[in-house]
Amino acid sequence: MRAILFLTACSTACAVSASAMAGGADSFTLNGAEEPEIKAWTEPASVAFTSNNGGKDSWAVNLAGKYENQLSDNSTSKLVVRFAVEKNTQLKKEVENYGASVGYKFYWTDARDGPTPDLEAWHLANEFSLGITDKAVFPDAKAICTAAPLPPECTEQRETSLRAQLQVQPYRHGWDKTFHYEDSTHTKLKGQRWTRSFTPVLSLFYDEILDAKADAAGARADGGVTGLKLSLSGAASPRVTNYRLVLSAKLQLTETLSRSVGRRDGFQSSATLLKLGADYEFGPRSFENGGNKWVPSFGIAYTKGDDPLAGKTDLDNTVLAFKLTYRN
Amino acid sequence: MSSKDRDQGPHEAPDNIDQRIEELIVGLDVLTDRALSAKRPTDDETMQHIGISKGDLDGPATDWINKRFRRPAKKRLLVPGEIKPSTKWADMVKLVFDVDTKSGSEK
Numbered sequence: 001m002r003a004i005l006f007l008t009a010c011s012t013a014c015a016v017s018a019s020a021m022a023g024g025a026d027s028f029t030l031n032g033a034e035e036p037e038i039k040a041w042t043e044p045a046s047v048a049f050t051s052n053n054g055g056k057d058s059w060a061v062n063l064a065g066k067y068e069n070q071l072s073d074n075s076t077s078k079l080v081v082r083f084a085v086e087k088n089t090q091l092k093k094e095v096e097n098y099g100a101s102v103g104y105k106f107y108w109t110d111a112r113d114g115p116t117p118d119l120e121a122w123h124l125a126n127e128f129s130l131g132i133t134d135k136a137v138f139p140d141a142k143a144i145c146t147a148a149p150l151p152p153e154c155t156e157q158r159e160t161s162l163r164a165q166l167q168v169q170p171y172r173h174g175w176d177k178t179f180h181y182e183d184s185t186h187t188k189l190k191g192q193r194w195t196r197s198f199t200p201v202l203s204l205f206y207d208e209i210l211d212a213k214a215d216a217a218g219a220r221a222d223g224g225v226t227g228l229k230l231s232l233s234g235a236a237s238p239r240v241t242n243y244r245l246v247l248s249a250k251l252q253l254t255e256t257l258s259r260s261v262g263r264r265d266g267f268q269s270s271a272t273l274l275k276l277g278a279d280y281e282f283g284p285r286s287f288e289n290g291g292n293k294w295v296p297s298f299g300i301a302y303t304k305g306d307d308p309l310a311g312k313t314d315l316d317n318t319v320l321a322f323k324l325t326y327r328n
Numbered sequence: 329m330s331s332k333d334r335d336q337g338p339h340e341a342p343d344n345i346d347q348r349i350e351e352l353i354v355g356l357d358v359l360t361d362r363a364l365s366a367k368r369p370t371d372d373e374t375m376q377h378i379g380i381s382k383g384d385l386d387g388p389a390t391d392w393i394n395k396r397f398r399r400p401a402k403k404r405l406l407v408p409g410e411i412k413p414s415t416k417w418a419d420m421v422k423l424v425f426d427v428d429t430k431s432g433s434e435k
Contacts, residue, residue, distance in 0.1 A: 073404035076390075113395050170385075173383075
């Protein structure tokens with residue numbers, strides 16, 4: 001192996017922060033997950049490239065870009081345009097996914113009017129989107145590939161889907177707790193024993209296949225899958241480390257409500273994905289989340305399970321990495 | 329800069345601003361552990377320094393500011409994510425009331 005060239009990561013409003021140019025009505029963000037709102041536990045974008053002498057180079061890319069535009073002055077609703085790129089040749093099962101979508105984001109709350117914010121209210125960030133996803137289907141390692149011409153499962157194929165999705169991300173006061181500074185020089189930290197962030201995301205999705213891979217007999221699956229996806233994500237940081245150690249967890253449950261006959265083999269009816277992470281941040285902290293700074297951190301992340309909607313199955317990996325995250 | 333951003337609606341009358349800022353401080357006080365009314369924020373303090381979490385900024389704070397200050401004044405509503413943990417107090421006041429208290433340009 002010659003070198004791992006780099007592993008960089010961006011989260012929150014990374015790269016071009018258009019909000020600064022357009023008075024806050026527009027914004028561009030880049031991170032590693034397509035979720036309605038960015039949180040302390042949101043996976044940062046990452047790019048890693050390994051060049052091997054005399055061997056196959058490898059990539060691990062995870063980018064999810066989002067442009068938002070406030071639709072009118074007297075509404076908080078937004079037009080949302082997203083793109084996602086995920087390519088990983090370092091996993092047991094290679095992944096190469098691309099996606100793009102257009103969505104409408106709207107907010108709902110039952111907060112009452114008053115002289116202070118309503119601490120008992122629910123706040124929902126909702127996003128309806130319509131998009132196209134394209135994924136690579138790599139040759140089946142178990143297939144017998146001696147015949148000529150090669151059977152379809154011995155070649156790399158592509159699969160394209162049209163996807164409609166409604167995501168709901170609720171929030172209540174107290175689900176996020178942060179630290180603050182005690183003195184006017186902003187150096188003495190103050191806060192509870194644990195600072196934390198927790199948010200569930202519930203998604204209702206419909207995925208209609210437009211161009212499927214061919215199976216051994218040359219037949220192509222068609223039809224749709226309807227289902228629900230629930231993500232429970234959280235991060236916490238203890239005061240004893242000056243809120244620099246960030247522990248994060250994500251449990252994602254996917255359950256299909258209906259699958260066409262042709263999709264039953266390729267889309268699991270029920271799937272679970274678990275992600276656990278621990279990062280130590282050297283500069284500004286995740287919960288600080290601001291200041292237009294690069295934040296170096298070192299951490300470990302463990303992923304196990306399946307995410308059929310993202311075309312990832314049988315994941316079981318641990319990544320130990322130095323990260324450079326841009327915080328806006 | 330778009331026309332949307334230039335047209336921020338009528339500005340607060342100077343006499344009223346101090347009172348409105350006081351209302352803002354009293355309102356945000358419930359979202360922090362700091363007793364904001366007693367220990368008032370300085371211009372360069374950020375929302376993080378004050379101790380308001382990102383979730384509270386995006387949810388309860390933005391919604392309340394829109395209902396209490398922006399909508400009645402017929403100004404552009406703030407969207408979740410616009411007030412960041414890194415937003416300084418002077419910029420927060422500017423966002424809410426379109427008044428630059430630091431330079432005093434609108435006072």
